[in-house]
Amino acid sequence: MRTVLITGIGGYVASLVAGALASQPNLAVIGVAPELPPQPLDGVRLQQCDMSANSLLQLLEASAVDVVVHLDGVEPRALRDDRRGYLFRTVELLGACAQAGVRRVVLRSSTLVYGARPDAPLFIDERAPVVPPERAGAVLDYAEVERVAAEFAARHPALSVAPIRCAGIVGEGSPLERYLRRRPAPVMLGFDPRIQVLHAQDAALAFALAALADGLDRPVNVAASPPLPLSRAILLAGGRPLPLPPGLIAAAELRRDGQLHGVSALLSTVTAPVDRLLDDLPFNSAFLRYGCVADTRRAAELLGWEPQHSAEETLGALAAAGA
Amino acid sequence: MMEADTGASRPKDSAPEPTEPQAQQPAEETTGGAAAPQAASDSAGRESEVPIGGAGESAEELRRETAAAVEELEVEVRNHGEGQSEAHDVAAEALRLIRANLERLSPPALQRVARLVRENLLSSDYLDPDFWRGLAMVLRYQVDEIAGLLRRRSRGEYTLDAYGMDQELIDIVRPFAAFLYRTWWRVTALGLENVPASGPALLVANRSGMLPWDSAMIATAVLEEHPQPRLVRSLHAGWLASVPVMAPALASFGQVPALPENAARLLAEGQLVCVYPEGTRGAGKLFWDRYRLAPFDAAGYLRAALDAGAPIVPVAVVGAEEIYPMLGDARPVARLLGLPYFPLTPLFPWLGPLGLIPLPSKWTIVFDTPIAGEHGAGADDAAVGRLSDRVRSRIQALLDENAPRG
Numbered sequence: 001m002r003t004v005l006i007t008g009i010g011g012y013v014a015s016l017v018a019g020a021l022a023s024q025p026n027l028a029v030i031g032v033a034p035e036l037p038p039q040p041l042d043g044v045r046l047q048q049c050d051m052s053a054n055s056l057l058q059l060l061e062a063s064a065v066d067v068v069v070h071l072d073g074v075e076p077r078a079l080r081d082d083r084r085g086y087l088f089r090t091v092e093l094l095g096a097c098a099q100a101g102v103r104r105v106v107l108r109s110s111t112l113v114y115g116a117r118p119d120a121p122l123f124i125d126e127r128a129p130v131v132p133p134e135r136a137g138a139v140l141d142y143a144e145v146e147r148v149a150a151e152f153a154a155r156h157p158a159l160s161v162a163p164i165r166c167a168g169i170v171g172e173g174s175p176l177e178r179y180l181r182r183r184p185a186p187v188m189l190g191f192d193p194r195i196q197v198l199h200a201q202d203a204a205l206a207f208a209l210a211a212l213a214d215g216l217d218r219p220v221n222v223a224a225s226p227p228l229p230l231s232r233a234i235l236l237a238g239g240r241p242l243p244l245p246p247g248l249i250a251a252a253e254l255r256r257d258g259q260l261h262g263v264s265a266l267l268s269t270v271t272a273p274v275d276r277l278l279d280d281l282p283f284n285s286a287f288l289r290y291g292c293v294a295d296t297r298r299a300a301e302l303l304g305w306e307p308q309h310s311a312e313e314t315l316g317a318l319a320a321a322g323a
Numbered sequence: 324m325m326e327a328d329t330g331a332s333r334p335k336d337s338a339p340e341p342t343e344p345q346a347q348q349p350a351e352e353t354t355g356g357a358a359a360p361q362a363a364s365d366s367a368g369r370e371s372e373v374p375i376g377g378a379g380e381s382a383e384e385l386r387r388e389t390a391a392a393v394e395e396l397e398v399e400v401r402n403h404g405e406g407q408s409e410a411h412d413v414a415a416e417a418l419r420l421i422r423a424n425l426e427r428l429s430p431p432a433l434q435r436v437a438r439l440v441r442e443n444l445l446s447s448d449y450l451d452p453d454f455w456r457g458l459a460m461v462l463r464y465q466v467d468e469i470a471g472l473l474r475r476r477s478r479g480e481y482t483l484d485a486y487g488m489d490q491e492l493i494d495i496v497r498p499f500a501a502f503l504y505r506t507w508w509r510v511t512a513l514g515l516e517n518v519p520a521s522g523p524a525l526l527v528a529n530r531s532g533m534l535p536w537d538s539a540m541i542a543t544a545v546l547e548e549h550p551q552p553r554l555v556r557s558l559h560a561g562w563l564a565s566v567p568v569m570a571p572a573l574a575s576f577g578q579v580p581a582l583p584e585n586a587a588r589l590l591a592e593g594q595l596v597c598v599y600p601e602g603t604r605g606a607g608k609l610f611w612d613r614y615r616l617a618p619f620d621a622a623g624y625l626r627a628a629l630d631a632g633a634p635i636v637p638v639a640v641v642g643a644e645e646i647y648p649m650l651g652d653a654r655p656v657a658r659l660l661g662l663p664y665f666p667l668t669p670l671f672p673w674l675g676p677l678g679l680i681p682l683p684s685k686w687t688i689v690f691d692t693p694i695a696g697e698h699g700a701g702a703d704d705a706a707v708g709r710l711s712d713r714v715r716s717r718i719q720a721l722l723d724e725n726a727p728r729g
Contacts, residue, residue: 118564121584122486190567192574194487226485229571246567290564 171200530605583623642686
């Protein structure tokens with residue numbers, strides 16, 4: 001009998017993971033969150049937890065947890081005020097896990113941690129370095145959490161950490177979904193990078209498989225296939241792409257960061273009305289210029305994971321849901 | 324697609340209408356534009372009246388009939404022109420292009436083209452200037468129509484592969500590339516049998532010219548003349564991925580940034596890959612250095628080929644060095660624009676975008692016999708280095724053999 005604990009059980013993906021694992025024989029599934037979902041989940045023991053190191057440790061030891069799937073993350077509540085909290089909570093969780101003898105922690109991460117670079121391969125595999133973006137946001141949080149977790153795992157050989165790097169998940173109401181459905185959705189004039197998406201059910205399947213994959217101790221990319229040009233993804237999702245000149249986008253970002261002063265600030269007020277369009281981008285504007293497409297062969301190899309939903313299908317469903 | 328043509332008024336067509344004034348037959352008006360199409364005339368007596376838009380005639384029939392008529396004319400022009408000036412070849416190739424484009428047209432556009440063809444091509448003698456004007460008019464109409472078709476494509480109508488390649492776009496552009504291949508650069512392709520009909524293979528070619536016309540012509544050679552037409556995926560300089568418009572366009576045509584990882588992936592899929600190991604050093608070569616290979620950077624790609632068990636085919640492109648004779652390199656301007664070089668040719672930048680029209684040099688593309696890899700996967704660096712030297716000297720030898728002296 002093994003025990004898997006899922007954090008952030010109130011989230012959509014977490015509930016799907018719990019559902020997928022609950023049907024496994026010889027497996028106990030515990031779901032924890034500061035606020036529990038109103039409905040019970042079949043075959044899942046729900047437990048309220050304030051996510052502090054102490055209460056986690058008690059819980060982990062009492063239930064002899066083998067694997068933790070950490071989904072108490074930044075998304076889809078990326079705009080919540082506790083951004084720093086994700087890193088902090090993860091550190092607390094890792095400490096408790098190491099002390100309680102948990103064997104593996106499965107983390108949620110993003111394929112965008114490889115960064116938007118013109119010289120990146122067309123399919124980036126997991127050996128590529130993580131390049132934290134300069135600007136704050138969900139991607140930076142993931143990159144930082146991955147770095148801290150890898151350092152932690154290096155110091156605790158009994159605990160392995162497996163970040164599941166997900167392409168933009170569709171189905172949980174994320175900022176990416178809102179962006180893809182916008183009319184107009186700003187894109188960069190003269191560029192059309194490829195992007196990847198991932199159906200929430202496929203993401204959940206990957207987390208569930210990672211929880212069951214003994215010995216998994218390295219990052220794994222997961223994404224639906226095929227990668228699509230951004231403008232096409234927007235069209236498929238029911239949005240309408242609006243190409244904006246790169247300069248305008250750069251000015252809007254600098255202004256938002258308060259980095260424009262004097263004459264340039266004065267000049268840029270001319271284009272200020274455009275800023276509103278660039279609010280709530282799911283990633284920084286570098287990803288409007290260069291793509292970041294992950295190679296998912298390791299997921300097939302180590303997890304036996306294959307996406308069940310194509311990118312077109314996933315985005316088509318999004319358009320249908322919005323209409 | 325029916326609305327595709329309505330309202331597409333092109334008043335410019337009416338101005339150079341080379342046909343003799345003829346009776347208007349408004350019943351045949353299908354485009355609804357201001358183009359005032361001339362009625363078909365039997366005056367030349369070489370074509371019976373085809374009822375346009377009439378009942379009982381499907382678009383496919385019209386397409387077939389028009390194609391047959393154009394082909395007949397093409398053969399006639401070709402036969403007549405044998406041993407004579409190149410003008411005949413150009414005319415015949417233009418007719419061939421018109422014929423290929425027919426496949427792409429929507430029914431209303433097809434009807435209009437059929438009428439234009441009948442009035443302006445079939446009725447006039449091909450030595451007549453009117454014939455040439457007619458050719459230009461039909462082609463221009465087709466180009467406008469096809470460009471409109473591309474613009475109107477939106478969702479769900481076309482598919483792309485995982486690298487962003489747009490097969491439909493390639494099919495559309497292919498006849499135009501073939502036209503350039505045959506008439507503009509009059510390419511002679513030698514040794515195409517050295518390109519494997521299936522399975523992975525790595526072509527290694529010399530790079531020249533500011534724009535990747537050489538990769539376009541290598542691809543056209545394999546598409547048009549190889550017994551088993553295949554798509555060549557060229558690797559382009561990585562910095563092009565930072566150039567607006569260029570980046571997505573290259574991806575649509577199946578070109579990918581030059582990185583050994585990308586080559587390895589394509590070869591593992593069994594694709595035909597072409598790499599230019601001179602890279603930017605080759606494209607930014609000055610005119611007097613032409614056909615002298617710049618330093619090579621091929622090790623990563625050769626290793627990818629060895630790992631995939633892909634034959635390595637040296638390719639020499641002769642003629643592309645002359646299309647933009649680069650007399651100087653304005654380095655300060657290049658630095659300012661963030662480009663690796665800024666070419667000064669007799670026409671560029673002095674004539675602006677017109678200076679980008681490549682000169683019509685005569686090309687030869689030689690595909691050498693594949694180099695058998697005596698080392699399999701996992702060859703050491705020294706072995707790969709020797710292989711790289713061998714490929715380089717083979718290409719240089721081919722260039723020396725085929726390049727014009729001077």
